[in-house]
Amino acid sequence: MLSNPDSDVVLSVTDVVTQFDTADGRVHAVNGVSFDVREGELLGVVGESGCGKTVTMMSLVKLLPMPPGEIVGGSALFEGQDLIQTDIDALQKIRGGRIGFIFQDPMTSLNPVLTVGYQLTEALRLHKNSSKSAARQRAVELLELVGIPMAKDRLDDYPHQFSGGMRQRVMIAIALSCDPKLLIADEPTTALDVTIQAQILDLVKTLRQELGMAIIWVTHDLGVVANLADRVMVMYSGFVVERADVEKLYRTPKHPYTYALLRTLPEMEGERAQRLESIEGQPPDQLQRPDSCPFAPRCAYAFERCTQENPLLEFVSEGHEVACWWNMEKNAPREAS
Amino acid sequence: MSDTHLSEPLLQVKNVKQHFPVTAGLLRRQVGMVKAVDGVDFDLFPRENLGLVGESGCGKTTLGRTILHLYRPTEGQILFKNADLTLLKPSALRALRPKMQMIFQDPQDSLNPRMTVGSIIAEPLDEHSIIKDKERSNRIEELLDAVGLNPRYTNRYPHEFSGGQRQRIGIARALGLNPEFIICDEPIAALDVSIQAQVVNLLEDLQEKLGLTYLFISHDLGMIRHISKRVAVMYLGKIVELGPAHELYSRSQHPYTKALLSAVPLHDPGREAKRERIILSGDVPSPANPPTGCPFRTRCPVAETRCATSMPEPKNLGLGHWVACHLME
Numbered sequence: 001m002l003s004n005p006d007s008d009v010v011l012s013v014t015d016v017v018t019q020f021d022t023a024d025g026r027v028h029a030v031n032g033v034s035f036d037v038r039e040g041e042l043l044g045v046v047g048e049s050g051c052g053k054t055v056t057m058m059s060l061v062k063l064l065p066m067p068p069g070e071i072v073g074g075s076a077l078f079e080g081q082d083l084i085q086t087d088i089d090a091l092q093k094i095r096g097g098r099i100g101f102i103f104q105d106p107m108t109s110l111n112p113v114l115t116v117g118y119q120l121t122e123a124l125r126l127h128k129n130s131s132k133s134a135a136r137q138r139a140v141e142l143l144e145l146v147g148i149p150m151a152k153d154r155l156d157d158y159p160h161q162f163s164g165g166m167r168q169r170v171m172i173a174i175a176l177s178c179d180p181k182l183l184i185a186d187e188p189t190t191a192l193d194v195t196i197q198a199q200i201l202d203l204v205k206t207l208r209q210e211l212g213m214a215i216i217w218v219t220h221d222l223g224v225v226a227n228l229a230d231r232v233m234v235m236y237s238g239f240v241v242e243r244a245d246v247e248k249l250y251r252t253p254k255h256p257y258t259y260a261l262l263r264t265l266p267e268m269e270g271e272r273a274q275r276l277e278s279i280e281g282q283p284p285d286q287l288q289r290p291d292s293c294p295f296a297p298r299c300a301y302a303f304e305r306c307t308q309e310n311p312l313l314e315f316v317s318e319g320h321e322v323a324c325w326w327n328m329e330k331n332a333p334r335e336a337s
Numbered sequence: 338m339s340d341t342h343l344s345e346p347l348l349q350v351k352n353v354k355q356h357f358p359v360t361a362g363l364l365r366r367q368v369g370m371v372k373a374v375d376g377v378d379f380d381l382f383p384r385e386n387l388g389l390v391g392e393s394g395c396g397k398t399t400l401g402r403t404i405l406h407l408y409r410p411t412e413g414q415i416l417f418k419n420a421d422l423t424l425l426k427p428s429a430l431r432a433l434r435p436k437m438q439m440i441f442q443d444p445q446d447s448l449n450p451r452m453t454v455g456s457i458i459a460e461p462l463d464e465h466s467i468i469k470d471k472e473r474s475n476r477i478e479e480l481l482d483a484v485g486l487n488p489r490y491t492n493r494y495p496h497e498f499s500g501g502q503r504q505r506i507g508i509a510r511a512l513g514l515n516p517e518f519i520i521c522d523e524p525i526a527a528l529d530v531s532i533q534a535q536v537v538n539l540l541e542d543l544q545e546k547l548g549l550t551y552l553f554i555s556h557d558l559g560m561i562r563h564i565s566k567r568v569a570v571m572y573l574g575k576i577v578e579l580g581p582a583h584e585l586y587s588r589s590q591h592p593y594t595k596a597l598l599s600a601v602p603l604h605d606p607g608r609e610a611k612r613e614r615i616i617l618s619g620d621v622p623s624p625a626n627p628p629t630g631c632p633f634r635t636r637c638p639v640a641e642t643r644c645a646t647s648m649p650e651p652k653n654l655g656l657g658h659w660v661a662c663h664l665m666e
Binding site: 048049163164165166193194195196197198199201202220221222223224226227246247250251260261262264265266267268269272273275276277278279280282 | 392393499501529530531532533534535537538541556558559560562563582583586596597598599600601602603604605606607608609610614616617618620621
């Protein structure tokens with residue numbers, strides 16, 4: 001991990017390792033993930049299901065079932081405090097307060113038997129000791145901020161009285177209620193239709209300008225990240241395989257996995273491909289910690305070293321790091337798709 | 338909405354409506370009607386791949402199921418190889434069933450976890466044909482091979498396979514009776530990006546090799562552009578635009594199609610920043626209480642007063658491009 005010269009780092013994560021005990025053995029879900037998030041930055045975390053993107057984020061705030069989960073090592077510095085070493089009681093004060101969360105499915109993450117107003121004011125009363133009337137006033141402001149019409153009248157409605165897109169707006173309002181320094185959004189638009197997704201992305205862009213918090217946006221959708229993130233981190237099988245400024249990642253992807261992932265997506269303009277490029281095979285099962293590159297079995301560029309040693313993330317150019325022997329040793333130029 | 342094809346259509350859907358009653362109270366009195374599919378017309382030609390796109394709740398799955406007669410349509414005609422399915426006796430319909438198959442969205446839910454892969458694939462064979470013993474097991478192995486799975490896997494259970502492999506099992510099952518027409522209902526929505534391309538390529542190869550006709554239902558506009566030659570856009574139970582894929586994606590006419598296309602995030606930050614976006618306000622209205630006139634008018638950025646009074650008729654723009662919008666006149 002490069003030492004970061006910037007002093008405006010909000011969260012600094014180093015070598016987080018998380019494993020799960022299952023009936024089949026120990027699953028190596030996260031294998032030493034490090035990254036920084038700077039003030040006001042939006043970091044996109046991209047990967048397929050099972051790549052460890054969600055588990056990494058949940059490890060930071062210990063929102064994992066433990067056991068079977070275990071955070072084996074690593075640190076996560078947030079406002080001078082190592083979250084990994086912090087006990088659950090102290091973490092309770094940070095979760096939903098200085099660190100806000102938005103989850104994928106707003107139907108299952110909102111309580112169906114409590115009013116939206118109650119759920120919105122819960123965090124305020126817990127973290128800020130606001131009085132009931134002050135909290136309600138703030139709740140109305142928050143609902144207006146996320147674009148819910150007639151906010152005042154809707155406080156006493158239940159989640160089922162809102163549509164999917166509106167429920168996700170409520171989730172965002174809850175996440176923002178205590179002015180978080182950092183917002184972790186885990187697949188927040190995956191369950192929504194494209195037109196509603198466009199509304200939410202538009203809202204997030206405006207909110208970022210107004211409130212200026214740092215955001216970690218976890219998704220499998222490379223399209224969503226392209227139009228939102230400042231930097232992108234690509235994960236595969238519990239490792240960060242590539243990290244770059246958004247322009248660089250899409251224009252000159254270095255890791256064969258990133259490259260292949262971008263090529264499998266059908267184009268919305270121009271010539272239509274005769275045949276989609278596909279990545280053959282499947283992601284590895286994670287019962288053994290790989291001592292070789294995890295992508296090697298599916299990689300079109302793999303050579304001997306890839307099956308012998310696991311590459312570490314290394315600097316390739318300003319704001320661009322990649323973990324790939326092919327890039328480091330052969331370094332042949334490759335065109336972006 | 339027909340097309341300028343030389344061959345006879347394989348499937349003709351004529352003014353099909355599927356209304357579900359809403360009941361309430363102890364006596365289950367009908368209090369309303371959900372108009373899931375509300376007057377759909379289109380033709381499908383042999384070896385064609387028609388894409389059907391729309392947001393969740395627009396009626397695309399219901400339309401697919403109605404075409405296969407899993408629901409009896411409230412109104413309209415469905416002609417498959419010139420036989421009107423709505424008029425057929427159950428026995429005659431059953432004889433036609435092998436020719437029409439379906440691939441479902443979620444391979445997790447559509448495969449019985451207690452059945453082996455071999456028996457899952459054999460079920461339609463046992464139901465509709467008389468092949469036995471050696472011939473039957475050869476056919477199963479042949480089908481597994483055709484979808485790129487190891488033929489030795491016949492005795493394994495669905496949970497032993499990954500999502501992409503399970504979808505291949507679902508495809509093998511659909512191919513068993515040599516169908517001519519397959520409805521693919523969101524076949525890749527539940528799969529990871531790197532696996533989606535594998536399954537789409539397989540479906541394309543099979544179409545080429547076996548001369549299949551697809552109705553490809555999806556909300557993924559990028560994938561539909563890749564796989565379908567013609568595309569129908571559905572909104573609130575109606576087809577609002579239908580045309581050749583290249584026309585529809587480069588010169589869409591209906592305000593809904595335009596908004597839908599502009600909402601798809603591009604995987605290119607440069608083009609994304611320059612793009613003009615149309616962000617629709619609000620949500621899809623409930624099909625139990627649809628707006629008067631044009632169904633899209635409540636969210637339409639260019640709606641006029643006449644849009645509230647009458648439903649626009651589909652208008653032919655040439656080259657098989659149809660659009661239902663008052664502003665086209």
